[in-house]
Amino acid sequence: DRLLLKNSYKIKGNKIKQSDISSLYLQKTNRRVLGVRIYAQAYDFGMLFRDSSWVNRLFTKNIGEKPVLYDSNMVDKTFANIRQYLENNGYFNAKIKAQITEYPGMKTVKVKYIIYPNEPYRIRKIKLDIPDPNLEAFVTVDFNNRYVQEGDIFSVDELALERERLVNSLNNVGYYYFSKKQVLIEADSNLNDREIDLTLKLLPMRIRSKEYPDSIIEVRNRRYRIKTVTIYPELGEMDEEGPVDTTIIEYSVDRRKKRKYIFIHKKDFVVNPNTIINAIYLKEGNFYRKNDFAESYRSLTGLGIYRFINIQFNDVSDPDAEFGDLDCVVKLSRSPRFAISSDTELKNTGGDLGIEQGFGFMSRNTFKNAEIFKINLRGALEVQSVTNVANPNKILGIFNTFETGVNMSLDIPRFLAPIRRERFSRYFRPKTRIKLGYNFQDRPDYQRTILDLSYGYFWQPSEKVNHILNPIEISAVKIFPEPEFQNVIDQYQDPRIKYSYQDHLVLGMSYAFIYHEKIGRKRKPYQYFFGKVELGGVPYSGFSKMFGNEKDTLGQHWISNLPYTQFFRFEGDYRYYLPAYSKNVINVFRFNFGIGVPLGGSIAVPFEKAFYIGGANSLRAWVLGTLGPGAYKASGNTFEMTGDMKIELNYELRFDISKSLEGAFFADAGNIWLLKNNTLMPNGVFRFDTFIPQFALDAGFGLRYDLGFLVIRFDGAIPLYQPYRKPGERWNISNEHSKLIVGWNFAIGYPF
Incomplete structure (x- = not known):
């Protein structure tokens, strides 16, 4: 018995369009991690123990996989698989040979398939053969939208798509019974110069005779x-x-x-x-x-x-x-009109761990127009790492943060005023959503209350695209700092910091666009994009001017003893999922960009709208709020650092270890910046000639365990490049005291 060490292929001559030869191997090699067949080795380790022992079962049934032994019959069948694939894609005269390399001393075999595809057959002409003139008229009108065109390489898959397109097209103009069985595509390859003529025939409908059940009769197609x-x-x-x-x-x-x-x-x-x-x-x-x-x-x-x-x-x-x-x-x-729910979950906010309990009440068809009314009560306990209080109160001896709140929402399955119903197609599935919420936070540094109100619209023009427009978004924030934290704030002359921790009002509007492809597509790349634009205070400032309200020293207008600012904010998040050579391995790329700009003389964007970096879902070697802005390094554990701009890039190589356990190697890069010079935060402002050397960089390894209803994640990361260090010391995995830095992150769900 010889271990199958490797399958490979080489295409000589013409490249095959959209080739996926590796998926045709009928005998797959054992999975590897960084070139090591750890699954086969785990299986061999388990076999060292007696049958049916728990160690044997763990390593042979759950973690490991049986070593794959070379089988020449599988090579012959793979030959046939590859040949069929080539013919289905227009390469009818291809030649294939297998190169078998044996290593007797190691008892291993490598198989390499050499493919000579030669020139592909192309479609010369497409003609229609449709006796029914009415049917022919509908096909002809839509025929320019066909998948198959003259000059294309012949492809069975493309013909299947064209058959499906034709059927759907006719089903959508009244031909209720028309099916794929009635579409016949004949290919004539008896031509020189590797060309094929296609004839597309639409057959009459065939049904079983009512008078003679054993007979099949043809009936005309009708709408x-x-x-x-x-x-x-x-x-x-x-x-x-x-x-x-x-x-x-x-x-x-x-x-x-x-x-x-x-x-x-x-x-x-x-x-x-x-x-x-x-x-x-x-x-x-x-x-x-x-x-x-x-x-x-x-x-x-x-x-x-x-x-x-x-x-x-x-x-x-x-x-x-x-x-x-x-x-x-x-x-x-x-469904039942009322529903009550309860859920307990582990909470993770940028690496700060906690537990959260929620209770929900839902009323369906509340006002007899299919409205959905929801009330959610939530309470959470959390361990916050950034604090200025020497001895914060401990809850249950562990937690130092308490949060509770109530949120209410009403979903209405249509657009309410001022948008008229007929302005939007029903195919967009429009909804109006009204939300009201109250949140109380008791943190080591301060207590804070937040009252939120929003009114907006949601519509979905396709399965992949969502739009969310909120013309009204109001948040009233009141903050009560602890004396120690207030002293820290008072020491700073920066009005931006002072504004971040004062009572304020956010009066805004927003628009969000979401594009998401189906994740279930096997071995096909897919992508996700989220973009959101927010505009704050601008429409409301006109009313303040009408009533003669002047700005204060921070450029803020006031309403009911609460200041508000004017700002513009954008955030975009793009993700690309690329399956690798193995069905159990996937590459994940992410790019995140955000910018917030004060408008109308305002000093800074609201505290809730600023950007953070670090933590379990960002740069994992740094705690949330401890990195940046730019090359600035805060002295001591003062407060969460925020910026007006964020650029972040992430990469993960995810792979299966066992049925429920997954591993990942990852790297993160990015930072936050200010848009205006700040003498108290030197090197914190964004400049085109300096921002690239100010990117922080980390790398690490993580484990993810899938429980079915949630994914538990444990990531460890080390910093590779620290932009706030002195030149010559930035490429470093240790701190100033030569102690290795490791960022441990326990989280729920994938980071992206």
Whole structure:
């Protein structure tokens, strides 16, 4: 028996477009970490113990994997796999050979597949063969959007996509029964110069004869219209005794033509019928559209008040009519109106650990228009590392921070004023969200209360894109510093620091854009982007000027004894997930950028809007709030350092160790900066000619354990480059006293 040491391939001559040859190996080598087959070694270690012992089971069943032994039959089958793959991608005359290298002394084998793809076959011409002129007209109109074009390399996958596109296109113009079985694509390769002619045929529909069940007959393709839309608003009522009522409602979702909707029920309506109608995209008299069918499911599910949704169609066509007719039947069953929840979770704020307990109450269909009302009560205990109090109060002998709060929200499945309903397509699934919250924080340095109010809109034009617009965001913050901390603040003449720890008001508006690709795509890269723009105080400053309110020395206006500032803030977070050569390994890249600019003479952005760096989800060798700005180094443990600008880059190489345990090597780089010179924080301002040497850099290793409902993470990092040190000492993993610096981070969930 010989261990399969390595599979590899080499393509000579033409490069294969989108080649993924390594996924075709039928015999995979043992997984490696940094070139070491630790899983096979773990298996061998487990075999040293007797069968069925717990050590044997741990290393052979959970951690390790059985060594993969070379099998020549698997090489032959991989040959066939690669050849089929090449032919499916247009390389019909490819040559393949296997190069087997044996190492008798080590009892190992390497297999290398040499591939000579030669020139690929390309599509010369595409023609249609559609006897039905009506069907041909719809196909021709949309034919320029096809996946396959003249001159493309022949690809079976592209033809499959084109078949699916054609079916969806016809399903969306009324051809209810049209399916993939009716799309035939013939390829003629009996040409010189490696060219292929494609003929696209659409066949008649074939069904089993009612008169002769053993016979299959052909029927013409025809478009179908929605004849009626019947809705059962509560299916559970139908099992109860009592008369059945039929209510016909004429309603226009776009304030144009009114359509009829038939409601079958036994009791009074619990959900406003118009709300249900607005979530159903299938209309009486319209031609059937597959997208409307799918969107109706998504929209009804998005209301969040139904536990069962079923949409079906009954064919009630006249066999001799030009168009077919469908009766659409929508059956619904509501979820319980009220729900109570309780959750306990470990809390991690930039490396400060704690525990949090929450209680929630939810009311579905609160005002009979599918509104969702929620109240959440939360309390948390935390260990805060940055403090100026010598002997902070201890809670349970461990925690020094207490936080509690209540948050209320109301989600309304439509846009409220001032946005008119018809201005936005229903396909965007619009919602209005109103939020009100109160939070109390008792920290070693200060106590703080925060009152939040927001009013905004949410819409989702596609599965990948979300928009959030909040025209009103108000936060009232009152802070009560401890005497020791107040003395520290008073020692600083910097108005920016003084402003950060005073009572203030945040009057703003924001817009956020979220793009997220499906994470479930195997071995395909995917990405995520979050961008948010905030504007504070600008509209409200006009009212202050009207009433003659003057600015104070910090450039602030006042409302009800609370100052507020004007500012602009942007933050963007981009992530790219790139699966590696092994299905168990993935590269994760992240870029985070933020900037906050005071406007209208204001000195600084609000404390809550400033940027921090460090901690378990950032640069992991530094505690949150202890790095920066720039090359400035705070003396002592004073207060959390913030900046007006942040640039951060992160990388992780994640890999499976066992079924539930994952490892990761990572590196983090970045810093925060000020936008204005500050004599009290030298070298803290951002400059294009100095910001790159002011990037801090760390690296480390982490373990992540997946419990199913949450991921527990433990990361250890060391600083590689410390920008605040003297030149010549910055590339250093130790502090000024030559003591190794290690940042330990225990956290919940992935950092990004």
